[in-house]
Amino acid sequence: DNVMTVVTGAGHDSVVVTAAGRSNIDQPFGWGSEWRGDYDGLSSVYRVNLGAGEDWATLAAGGGVVDGGAGVDTVVFWGPVSRFAVTALSDGSTRVDDRTGAQGGAVLWDVERLNFTDAEIAAPGQA
Numbered sequence: 001d002n003v004m005t006v007v008t009g010a011g012h013d014s015v016v017v018t019a020a021g022r023s024n025i026d027q028p029f030g031w032g033s034e035w036r037g038d039y040d041g042l043s044s045v046y047r048v049n050l051g052a053g054e055d056w057a058t059l060a061a062g063g064g065v066v067d068g069g070a071g072v073d074t075v076v077f078w079g080p081v082s083r084f085a086v087t088a089l090s091d092g093s094t095r096v097d098d099r100t101g102a103q104g105g106a107v108l109w110d111v112e113r114l115n116f117t118d119a120e121i122a123a124p125g126q127a
Contacts, residue, residue: 014058061103081116
């Protein structure tokens with residue numbers, strides 16, 4: 001499994017996930033026969049902990065979990081709101097799924113706002 005973990009500290013942070021688990025380093029020696037030079041990282045998994053502050057995370061690839069932490073946090077998705085299914089889960093989190101299947105689902109904790117190319121909405125799981 002390819003899992004990319006990003007942990008930020010207090011303050012106002014911005015994280016952009018474009019290809020979780022993708023490496024710009026040619027690694028055929030480390031992976032041996034399992035190495036794939038054509039792998040683009042789009043199906044990888046991320047875990048982002050934004051920490052305290054007013055933070056932004058832009059999710060453009062893969063799927064995973066974002067913990068916004070303390071403060072008012074925004075997660076940005078590339079596409080119109082109609083492309084995504086936004087659901088409040090019973091555990092207090094928000095799940096966002098790409099209806100096209102181009103991107104994996106995201107589970108959001110302590111994230112207050114969702115920003116799409118055509119709208120910004122309150123995260124329903126945080127109400």
